Amino acid sequence: MHIVQVLLSPRVGGAESLAAALEDAWCAMPGVRVSTLYLEGDKSKNPISRFFSLRRRLRATVADVVVSHSALPNLYARAAARKGLPVISVLHSAVDDFESRTLRVVERLLLHKSSAIVAVSESQARAYRSRFPAAPTRVIPNGIASSFNRISHEDVEIVRVNTIARIVEQKNPELWIEVAERISSPDVRLRWWGPMNIESPKVASLMRRFEAASPMFFPGAIEDVAPVLAGTDLLFHPSDREAFSVGLLEAAAAGVPIVCSDSVGETLPDWLPRTEFIAGDASSAERAVLGAIGNLNELGDHARGAAGRVADFYSIARTAARYMELMAEVLRKSGKEGV
Template sequence: MRVLQVLLSPRIGGAESAAASLAEVWEGRGLACHMTYLDRDRPGGALARAFGLREAIREVQPDVIVSHSALPNVYSRLVAGAIPVICVLHSAARDFDDPKLKFAERLLQHQTRSVVAVSSAQREEYVALFPKQRVVLIPNGVASRFAPAAQFDLRGPVVTIGRVVAQKDPALWSAVTRAICVEHGSARFEWFGPFSPGVLSTDDERWHHRSDSPAVFRGPTKNVDEVLRGAAVLFHPARREAHSVALLEAAATGLPIVCSSDVAATMPQWLPMSVFSTGDARDATRAVRAVLTDLESWRERAIGAVPQVVDNFGIERTARTYESEMVRARQAGVS
């Protein structure tokens, strides 16, 4: 089977990480897996996106298309013709609050073979708007390279993984890191991911980009597994997630996790997490402090959860579930 995965752009994010992990497993299982992007270098117009995707489809000749997130889902169905498209919902935002996306989704329902939600809440939101559409739940998976380090360094940094955008609440991260660094002179915070100017005040942005700052933006990395193995804690300040790949990867690495209550609600309740009220910097400071002051105990609990994380969210299991859905989509006629 030839699979074409469609993404918006070659950036760092949960959808991109999930697609790369799926491709790695599928290729190992003998599937021919290809990747293409609507926007390669910069955002293009509608016609440029459609023609570019059509050319990629003509070149690859896929048996099935797996599109990731709202815009790729729209364009894939517009140009795929008879090729079945599996639309994966990744966004933490309510995409269909946008009237244009909602209209496009209604228009394309007849061309929709399969919709995949990565979280139960996401599935419920979609079905409430499009009740006749079949939606299958396939939680994100974590690659096997994410595993605990042989030795755990209690002095490792508190890391954050993801794009530095408003949804991830960098302002809260900045307030928390400043407060913790005053209390704990040896504490270090590192945020890995593309930085978006304007999400912080000028003073905060300068402070966090200083080489001697205890809380710094490190920029993008292709070695998230290595970053996590060298860390002591994952601090995820985001206000909302669909089903965070970053949290799963940290959990598989045996890291204690600090996250907001809204994000924690998308994760299994047996996962050790120090939870704070969404958007509350003071409560987030408390949650980070609670882990740092009892780090050995938190690490022990996190390591204890690793086998369950791998059993429930290993990428091999996720990839097999997608394969079953791809076979079903190919066999089913367009409704």
């Protein structure tokens, strides 16, 4: 089976991380080959040029099934796919892409070419179904590596509060900075690990202001999250919204207590322990972080108790297998069973 994944560009993000992890897992399966096409592989941003470029490249790959990731690749992949080529569209956005009337109209026009629509969380699926009730929607949660060491939370002199995420507006760095300034204490060390979106003037301005006073707060991008999690006593996730955060799942699989907004908490399973704050409210976030620090031993016990279940249920191997089952199903329906 030849699977072709379609992405917007080779940047660092949730869609790209999932696609790379799925490729590794699928390529370990016998008889499976995976290729990746980028919508921005055609440097022109002209919609017609992009369409014909993707259509030409899709035909050259001789794909058996296409898996596209995120709003624009989902639209272009279905439009450009040859007749009879199954296309599975994966929703990744933390916001409602279909608030735009234009995108809603285009989505309705392309639904007949949708073999399946995959949402990464139940809340995302509900939002999509509310607009397109007839769409063939399926929920397949994001997956994580299962090689995280369980964290042993011992009494520490300095509590290490880490954030592990891209520094982009969606993650609410403004709230993080406000909380960091309020919690400033020799007993607490805050760090934000991740690449910065230098294309955002607002983010760049915030980071320059804060780095000038506290340059060690932003160590930069990391290749491997495991060592950072091993040195984390509490994970603080400031984002107002997420589709389904891999970073939070990784922390939970390592037994690290989590602090996140209530809106992000809605995307997580009820059994996953976390401390929540009111989304966008710095005072609420400050209270949540300080409360978690004060109750770290008990929260650590709860986090470690759930770690095994998180690592098993959300393993990338299980996620890849769910996609493979879905691909087998859509291939049967298209008359290509046994590919």
